[in-house]
Amino acid sequence: SLIIFFKGLSFHFSLIKSGKKENNYKINLGKIISNFLSWVLLQSGIQKLRPTKREEELVWSHLFMFYGFLALLITTTAVFIHQDLGIKIYQGNTYLALTLLSDLFGGLFILGCLIAIYRRYVVKPDRLHSQSGDIYFLSILLLLLFQGFILEALRIKATNDPWALFSPVGYLFSLFFWPLSVSAAEKIHYIFWWFHTATVFAFIALIPYTKAFHLIASAVNAALVPPENKRKTIRSMPDLEELLSSEDSLEEEVSLGAESTSDLTWKQLLDLEACTSCGRCQDVCPAYKAHKPLSPKWLMLDLRNQAMLAHLNKESQNTSLLNKLNRSLVTYYLESTSGLDINLKDKKVSVKENGSFRGKNTEVQHNLKKLTFNPTSSIASELINEDTFWVCTSCRACVENCPVGINQLDIITEVRRGLALMQGKVPSEAQQTLRALELRGNPYGPAEDRTSWLEGLDAKILQDGETVDYLYWVGCVCSYDKRKQKIARALVKILNSANINFGILGTREKCTGDPARRLGEENLFQTLAKQNIDLLNKINYKYILTTCPHCYHIFKNEYPSVAKNNFNNKVIHHTQLIAKLIKDNKIKVKKDFFEKVTFHDPCYLGRYNNIFREPRQCLTAQGAELVEMNRSFEQSMCCGAGGGNYWMDIKIGERVNVIRTKEALETGAKTVATACPFCHQMMEDGVKILEKDLAVLDIAEIVAENIAV
Ligand code: SF4
Ligand code: SF4
Incomplete structure (x- = not known):
């Protein structure tokens, strides 16, 4: 035995x-x-x-x-x-x-x-x-x-x-x-x-x-789950500029990301082996809920099966009795847990007729193309529907809910990197965004238009060597998008009311590179990150202040691995600062905002960075009646914009934002408050599609409107 x-x-x-x-x-x-x-x-x-x-x-x-x-x-x-x-x-x-x-x-x-x-x-x-x-x-x-x-x-x-x-x-x-x-x-x-x-x-x-x-x-x-901060940070890559220009890279073939299961690390393979197929990740996945072709559970199982089949093949040379028994039992394991039909002799594998039911999401039913015994079979071309990897919103709900510490998102990101960096395959709409980032450093328009939102407002544009308490990083959406500019304007109004010493970078600010990183374009991300870090290092600031949780996350958790020199990654989200200003009586707000309000937790603010309390404090301080959606705090549902999905529209299944907007409507609230310009857009689109009467406002807008004079 x-x-x-x-x-x-x-x-x-x-x-x-x-x-x-x-x-x-x-x-x-x-x-x-x-x-x-x-x-x-x-x-x-x-x-x-x-x-x-x-x-x-x-x-x-x-x-x-x-x-x-x-x-x-x-x-x-x-x-x-x-x-x-x-x-x-x-x-x-x-x-x-x-x-x-x-x-x-x-x-x-x-x-x-x-x-x-x-x-x-x-x-x-x-x-x-x-x-x-x-x-x-x-x-x-x-x-x-x-x-x-x-x-x-x-x-x-x-x-x-x-x-x-x-x-x-x-x-x-x-x-x-x-x-x-x-x-x-x-x-x-x-x-x-x-x-x-x-x-x-x-x-x-x-x-x-x-x-x-x-x-x-x-x-x-x-037991081997990495520390929490590492789990929340995307896997860092070597400096690609250095790597690709090194002499070694000319002699050896460089492999980036994961194109096949043979590119996975030992920890990723252990993740696959550890999956108990409990389906908790699938249950909370917004893409699965919206009938898109992604179930993190089935993705883990399919990749595990592929890795095990390829390994079985490798061990097939050894024909001892014990090895033969082992191969039969491994085959039984795969067949009895995933409904496969495996013919070891002919090297054929298929899904059994009665083992094919994968859940109510019919798209997931078809996203496994085939399994092979070949360790180098391409994951996203040969084995699994490529869209599976692009519809992920990088919300981390799967990682947070996995009872055995599996990081499904890490594997999805590595496959995206393999597609983007090795095969140049990125959905066409996302390609346009990436191209714009490469050419002008933002997805919207000319750099000189970046400060148009500022018209009539008092905000210092920082020069090299200047000192400031808060460096307000406006972000591309709040700089260019007409509706989101109101969020930036509201924040500036609050900062000025509280006499905060702050400044902005003006036309020198560029995209943080977040979309590039989520879409697997690490090279572009690193280029933008280095440029931004160089610029930030020329200013003496205590905190970077952001209105965008994606910018917040990337400064706090992801730039430090790119920065070669010292980099002050102290960053504060605008809801944190506003809550503090209210608490310290630096701004006075009217207490008569007696509305029923629900707050949508942005994934990159809540689940990624544990900022749950402060946005709610900003609302209740004004007398708002706060009602929670069924899914809130750590279990909040993504709005659908993350993982680069804001920049592409993969038209499969339902819209994630519509599902989330319905959840907001179920609370009976008159306003859904957000703290992220991307979430704001998604919720507003959801309200328009559903033709409902629900105001969508950023917390800065609600507070700015209620400042007592
Ligand atoms: S990160 Fe979110 S969208 Fe992606 S697989 Fe996990 S739960 Fe689904
Ligand atoms: S939650 Fe974890 S263990 Fe359960 S199916 Fe998903 S990956 Fe597997």
């Missing part, structure tokens, strides 16, 4: 080891231990779903199963140490405590399995797809648990145990055996013990080849 177990484990291990090096990942033992305690032992990934009250019973079911498993593992280990190693620990009070613990938790374990079966086969939520491997896993767990309780019942009967009540569930089971004599109970116990032991060994042997493998892969992956 252990030989088969370790053979299977070594297959998974060698697959992960075959991944590319992780340049940005540092093994930190302290972090691994704290991750293990938090993600694995305290099940924080599962627990954090609680505040949303989503599927409460499922959280309990998983907790019962996990802690039940843990309690039984502890007791079995104690029995092993006591009986097989001869160290007498399973006696006295320890015996009674462990017996009670394993008995009660064993009972909860059964309850957890039954809830899971009920959810999977009766409730059938869209996010769960059920394959033969699921019922096998739950059945073998139940079989082992019932066997354990029957054994305990027979033991109680055979020994007439005076402490039987310390096994309350086992005792209840023993009542079924009341007609048995003591010697009959002893004999049945002996036979049954062997049967149970054989089942346990079979279970152990098959762990790497069944859903039970997630017990190992998910725990390891969760």
Whole structure:
């Protein structure tokens, strides 16, 4: 049993080891231990779903199963140490405590399995797809648990145990055996013990080849989750200008991004292996909700299957019996978890007729083109529909909700980079934006028009060497878009009312490069980032002030990895500054804004940077009645603009912004407040499409309108 177990484990291990090096990942033992305690032992990934009250019973079911498993593992280990190693620990009070613990938790374990079966086969939520491997896993767990309780019942009967009540569930089971004599109970116990032991060994042997493998892969992956700030930052790349002009690049072929699964790093492969197919990521994905061809769950599973098939192929030269068995069991694993039909001999793989249902989103149904045994098959050309990667809004809801710490967005971004940098494939509308960024440093128009929004307002245009408290980075949308210019004007009005020492860069300001980075055009991003950092380094500022959460995020979290010299990345979002000005009485606002208002959390402000409180404080300080949408704070739904989708219109499925606007309308609010010019545009478009009466205003506009004179 252990030989088969370790053979299977070594297959998974060698697959992960075959991944590319992780340049940005540092093994930190302290972090691994704290991750293990938090993600694995305290099940924080599962627990954090609680505040949303989503599927409460499922959280309990998983907790019962996990802690039940843990309690039984502890007791079995104690029995092993006591009986097989001869160290007498399973006696006295320890015996009674462990017996009670394993008995009660064993009972909860059964309850957890039954809830899971009920959810999977009766409730059938869209996010769960059920394959033969699921019922096998739950059945073998139940079989082992019932066997354990029957054994305990027979033991109680055979020994007439005076402490039987310390096994309350086992005792209840023993009542079924009341007609048995003591010697009959002893004999049945002996036979049954062997049967149970054989089942346990079979279970152990098959762990790497069944859903039970997630017990190992998910725990390891969760323990290796990078620090939170790294998880929120896009994977940094080497300086491409240097790399592409180096002599090595002339001699060797440079590979950028991920074109095939052989380009993935060991951590990305571990992410794929760790996926439990729970579908929580799919459930919160705005693209999936809007019937676009993306399910982060299926993307992880398809890429895992591809990576495993390619690895199977690599190992096919070894024809020893153990290897043959391993290959058959790996094939079974893939077939029983993803509904595949694999012919190892002919190297053919297809999706089974009855295994093809991927969920209610019919676009996802068709986004897998094929799987191969070839490690260099192109992910976005040969295997998976290319649109899958472009419809992602980079909202991070999937990453935030994955209970085992998988970073789906990292893999999507790497595939985009592979498409953009290696194949020059970017959707045509996005190409126009990128071209404009390259030519004039912004997606809108001539640089000299950048300050037209300022007309009639008092704002200093900063020169090199000047000192200022707040350097207001206006951003392209608020500089050029007529409607969004009102946001910038409102903010300047607030700053002047509070006598804030601030200035702007005027026509020298350029795009931060955010659209280029999200669209995979890292080269262009790095060029713009370097130019902006050089410019910023010429001004002495305390804080960069932004009205755009994308600019905020990129200065705070992404420019530091590009900056060669010191770079002051202290940045403040306008809602943070306004909340502070109100709190410190630097501006006085009328308290009679008695409207019902709902606030839409922008992904790059909330989920990415944990700024949830301040925008709401700005509203309630004016007397607004704040009502929350069903999905808010960390669980807020994206407006649909992120990930470069603002700059392209992939006409598949519904519009994400319309879905979000409907959620805002459901609150009965008269105004939806935003704190991002992109969200503002998306919500306003949503209101227009739905022809509803809902005002869309930025927080700066609401406050500027309510300043008491
Ligand atoms: S980042 Fe958002 S849009 Fe992209 S896959 Fe994850 S949940 Fe879906
Ligand atoms: S990626 Fe995470 S959330 Fe998504 S299905 Fe896999 S384990 Fe579940």
